[in-house]
Amino acid sequence: MRQKIGFFSFTCCEGCTIMFLEVLNTKYFEYMKKMKIENFRAIKSDKGIKELDIAFVEGAISTESEIRKLKEIRKKTKKLVALGSGAINGYPSNQRNKFDTSKKKEIQPLIKKLHQIREILSINEFVKGDDEIPGCPVDKNLLIKKIESYLK
């Protein structure tokens, strides 16, 4: 049975999923025998979050709707893996948390207008993850090692 996989991007540069796509340059045909990609908006239509074996999540959390989506992913996946520094510790999307008072005042109308939450946070603040793969972007060799251990 192929494992059902999803990739999800929150507030970030999407560099970690690009690293995964770079890994696929040489691993595509091998991995596709072992995984079935169910959710990955960059390469297939979005038809809602599916029941998954592994969900890879990149990016930090900046809105209520992202919190809801993250919790839904958590409910529907057996394993949740945080990809890269955005998901793991919020950086660099969370730069605004440490802005001085004048910068904070300047961006406040936008925060309100865009319905962003008070501080941009890592996914761990909202759900319990099962594994983390660090880096900005995620380290390619470590990513390969982890994926291959999950697919065993």
Next chain:
Amino acid sequence: MHSNSFDLNIKNISKIEGHTHLDVKVKNGKVTECKLKISENKRFFTQAITGLNYNLVPTTMSRICGTCSSAHTLCSIEAIEKAFGLNVSEQTLMLRNLLINAGHLRDHAMHLYFFCLPDLFNKDSVLDFSEKGIEHELVHDGLDIKESGNFLSTVVGGRAVHPPNALIGGFTKFPGKNEIQEAIKKLENNREKIIRLIDIFSNQKESFKRKTNYVSIVNSDYNYLKGMIKTAYGTVIPEESYGEHLQRVVLPYSTATAFTWESKEYMVGALARMNLNKESLNKNTIKETGKYLKIFPSDCVFDNNLAQAIEMLHEVDNSIDILEKLNIEIKNEKPIAPKIKSGIGIGVIEAPRGTLYYKLELDNKGIIKSADLCIPTQQNIIHLEKDIAGYIESMLKENKNKKQISFEAEKMIRAYDPCMSCATHFLKINWI
């Protein structure tokens, strides 16, 4: 007979970079509203770099977008070097050209093979492509081409995403001769594959033509880093004067702002570059693609895909030329240390999706006082909305149904190759 008045809402458009929705209102066969609602979450980068030391800027701005990270790195470097009056070595320029070529090559390959090709084969995704025959071969081609770009980015920049080796004043590491020769071999192996792709996109059936303005950097060797800014209406200006021609436009329904050129919509990207500068392509590329080049200048937005495919061959041929020169001699040059002074620096380059502008103001300690960016996708938004409106009206006249119209509108958005991560970096804006 279907209704001539309806709303069309496409949520979470797939196979593009980032998050966006499209909302269209049609009344009696006319499009009364067409809004590309970019919903990518803002991360306040221009704000984050004010107060930052100049040498932290390239690695910070790279994080605006994983896809376009080399472009943001190199454009911010150029702005800072201009502010300091720093001129880099010939070898540094060659390595920077390789890095930007590699970025374009990976990015165009991702867009054409993985975002656009499924539309041509009536499939949702390359994941659904057959495991035999032409579909299988094309997936293979796309992966191989991406891998050659990835390899070139890695040996020059240190990594394909957020390249750590490229700094103000030069590079910290250099490819060895073995790596140079391997890169040449990988690139050469891809020429035939790219030519096959060019032929496929030259036969694309979709068409929507509109006389309009195009803007890009032009120069004598189709490089992406230096030149004059030219428009299809014949204006040619130096990079530093861009501010006199560009105007920021607020879109209250989007997390991105847009731009106009002399108060009118315009288009940037591969189609603009091909329309304005095709004579300067690499001579080997011209030799191979003569019959396809005749299509340009083109007023059809779908030819942006063909232009990208031809550019891929140019990126391969141009990179091989540079690598062959470096193969004769490559030196371990130390990055040139800048003489820090206050000033304003303007960086202008051709990112994969079009002209990217950075204006950075520094104080006499090398601290960023202000930052102003203009991103390719922001420049294309108004043009894209008008094209979609026009395209939908033409399809209504052909009695196409809502499902067909929706599918075609998505294809048009994909042809523009928008990047939403990039489009929402900014802050300076007055909400109405």
